[in-house]
Amino acid sequence: VNRRVSGDRSYHDKLLGGLLADGFDEGSCRSRYQSAMYRRRPGRQPSAHLVSKLRQQEALQRRCGPGTVAYGHALEQLRSGKSSGDIGSNECKYLVSISYRGLGNRILAAASAFLYALLTDRVLLVDPSNEMGELFCEPFPGTTWLLPPGFPLSSYTNFSISTAESYGNMLRRKAIRTDVGNVPAARLPVFSYVHLDHDATEQDKFFFCDEDQRVLRNVPWLVMRTDSYIVPGLFLVTAFQEELGRLFPEVDTVFHHIVRYLFHPNNHVWGLVTRYYDAYLATAQRRVGIQVRVFGAQPNSPELLEQITNCAQKERLLPELLAASEPAVPGPRRNTKAVLVTSLKSWYYEKLKGMYWERAAATGEAVSVHQPSHEEFQRFGARSHDAKAWAEIYLLSLTDELVTTAWSTFGYVAQGLGGLRPWVLYRPDNDTHVPDPPCARDVSMDPCFHAPPFYDCRLKRGADTGKIVPQVQHCIDMGWGLKIV
Numbered sequence: 001v002n003r004r005v006s007g008d009r010s011y012h013d014k015l016l017g018g019l020l021a022d023g024f025d026e027g028s029c030r031s032r033y034q035s036a037m038y039r040r041r042p043g044r045q046p047s048a049h050l051v052s053k054l055r056q057q058e059a060l061q062r063r064c065g066p067g068t069v070a071y072g073h074a075l076e077q078l079r080s081g082k083s084s085g086d087i088g089s090n091e092c093k094y095l096v097s098i099s100y101r102g103l104g105n106r107i108l109a110a111a112s113a114f115l116y117a118l119l120t121d122r123v124l125l126v127d128p129s130n131e132m133g134e135l136f137c138e139p140f141p142g143t144t145w146l147l148p149p150g151f152p153l154s155s156y157t158n159f160s161i162s163t164a165e166s167y168g169n170m171l172r173r174k175a176i177r178t179d180v181g182n183v184p185a186a187r188l189p190v191f192s193y194v195h196l197d198h199d200a201t202e203q204d205k206f207f208f209c210d211e212d213q214r215v216l217r218n219v220p221w222l223v224m225r226t227d228s229y230i231v232p233g234l235f236l237v238t239a240f241q242e243e244l245g246r247l248f249p250e251v252d253t254v255f256h257h258i259v260r261y262l263f264h265p266n267n268h269v270w271g272l273v274t275r276y277y278d279a280y281l282a283t284a285q286r287r288v289g290i291q292v293r294v295f296g297a298q299p300n301s302p303e304l305l306e307q308i309t310n311c312a313q314k315e316r317l318l319p320e321l322l323a324a325s326e327p328a329v330p331g332p333r334r335n336t337k338a339v340l341v342t343s344l345k346s347w348y349y350e351k352l353k354g355m356y357w358e359r360a361a362a363t364g365e366a367v368s369v370h371q372p373s374h375e376e377f378q379r380f381g382a383r384s385h386d387a388k389a390w391a392e393i394y395l396l397s398l399t400d401e402l403v404t405t406a407w408s409t410f411g412y413v414a415q416g417l418g419g420l421r422p423w424v425l426y427r428p429d430n431d432t433h434v435p436d437p438p439c440a441r442d443v444s445m446d447p448c449f450h451a452p453p454f455y456d457c458r459l460k461r462g463a464d465t466g467k468i469v470p471q472v473q474h475c476i477d478m479g480w481g482l483k484i485v
C-alpha cells in the first residue's frame with residue numbers, strides 16, 4: 001500500500017489494533033487493510049480478550065464451516081431431524097442468520113448474530129440472499145461465512161412469526177419447556193427458529209432470558225431472523241454479562257468493533273468510496289456528514305431543512321451565514337469544510353449548497369457541499385442501489401462529525417464504523433413543526449435496539465428493561481428502544 005491519503009497521517013495501523021486477522025490476500029479485498037488510511041481518527045482499541053476470542057472464532061469457523069467433515073455430519077443430523085443427545089464440547093453448533101429489509105437493518109442483524117455466535121460458541125453462517133453474499137468480503141480467513149446452497153431446511157428464508165418450529169411457538173405449545181429443570185438434549189429439537197423481528201411476540205423474546213438460553217445452548221442448529229440490533233438484549237442475559245464485560249471493557253464500543261471486524265466493502269464498493277473521498281473530501285480540513293433519511297413519497301420539507309441547519313449551526317458543525325449586505329470576513333487563512341449529504345432526494349443538498357454559495361460564512365470558511373447519489377426511492381434487491389447505499393454509509397463514517405436522522409439504521413452503521421457519537425435530528429411530532437431543540441448529541445455510538453423485550457425474566461413479569469442493568473438504557477431517538485451506554 002503506497003498511497004498517502006491525507007498528509008497528516010504518516011502512520012496507520014492496518015489491523016486496527018489486532019481486530020483484523022493478518023494474512024488475507026490484499027488484492028481480493030482492498031478495503032480490509034486500506035480502511036485505516038482513510039480514517040483520520042484511529043478508532044477505539046479492542047481488548048486483548050476480544051482479539052483472542054476473534055482468533056478462536058475464526059478457528060472454529062474453519063474447523064466446522066462448509067466443506068468440513070463436521071459440517072457434513074451436522075447437516076446429516078439436521079436432515080434426520082434427530083438430536084444426537086448431549087452436545088459434546090467438540091461438536092459444532094450453528095447459527096444461520098437471515099438478514100432482510102434495508103442495508104442498515106441487514107448489517108445490524110448480522111452483527112448481532114455474530115456476537116451471539118461468539119458468546120455461545122456457534123459457527124455463524126449468513127443467508128446469502130438480499131445481497132448479503134455480494135456487498136462484503138469474507139470476514140473469516142480460510143473459510144466462508146455464506147450458507148451454501150442446498151440447506152436442508154428448504155423454506156428457511158420464509159420463516160416468520162407463524163413458523164411452527166419458532167422458539168416462541170414451541171414454548172407456547174409446550175414442545176419446549178424451561179420450567180422442568182434440565183431438559184435432556186435428546187428431547188430437544190435438532191433446530192429451532194429464533195424469530196426476533198420487529199413483530200416478535202413475548203414468547204419469542206424469552207430468548208433474552210437465562211433459562212431459555214440454557215435450553216437453546218443444546219440445540220445444534222438455530223436459524224435467526226431479525227431486522228434489529230438485538231445486542232442490548234444480550235446484555236440482559238446474566239450468563240453473558242461477565243464475558244461481555246471482558247470482551248468490551250469500553251462498553252459503548254461493541255458495535256464499533258464488530259462492524260469494523262465483519263463488514264468490508266468489496267472491491268467495487270471500495271472503488272466508489274475511495275474515488276469519491278479522494279475527489280471531494282480528502283483535501284478539506286474538516287468533514288461534516290449529514291444523513292437525511294427521507295422516504296420516496298414524502299414531499300421536500302422546508303421544515304426539515306430548517307431543522308438540519310438549526311442543528312448544524314447551533315452545534316457549530318456548520319458556520320452561520322452573513323447577511324448579503326455584510327462584508328465577508330477574509331479568513332486568516334482559508335479554512336475549508338466539506339459537507340457530505342446523503343439522502344434519497346437531492347433537494348436538501350441543493351438548498352444547503354445554494355446557501356453557502358449565495359452568502360458568506362461568518363467564520364470565513366469555504367464550505368463545499370456534496371452528495372454522491374440521489375436514488376429517489378428505496379428499492380429492494382437492486383444491486384447498484386445497494387452498492388451505492390453501502391458506499392454512502394461508509395463515506396459518512398469517514399467524516400469528522402456526523403448528523404443523523406432519528407430511527408435510521410443507515411445512520412447507526414455509519415456512526416459505528418466511524419466511532420462517532422452523532423448529533424441526532426429529533427423526529428418531529430408532525431410535519432409542519434420544527435423540533436426545538438432540533439437535535440441532540442447521542443449518549444453513545446452504539447445503535448438502538450428498536451424492538452426490545454419488556455419483561456423481567458427473574459420476576460417473570462412485564463418490566464422496563466431500560467432499568468435492569470446500568471449499561472442498557474433507553475435511546476434518545478426512540479423512547480422505547482434500548483441502547484448500550
Ligand code: GDP
Pocket residue numbers: 101102103104105106292293294342343344373375377378379385386388389390392407408409410411
Ligand atoms: P433505515 O430504513 O433508515 O433504517 O435504513 P436501511 O439502510 O435499513 O434502509 C434504507 C434503504 O433505503 C437503504 O439501504 C438504501 O437502499 C436506501 N437509502 C436510504 N437513504 C439512502 C441514502 O441516503 N443514500 C442511498 N444511496 N440509499 C439510501
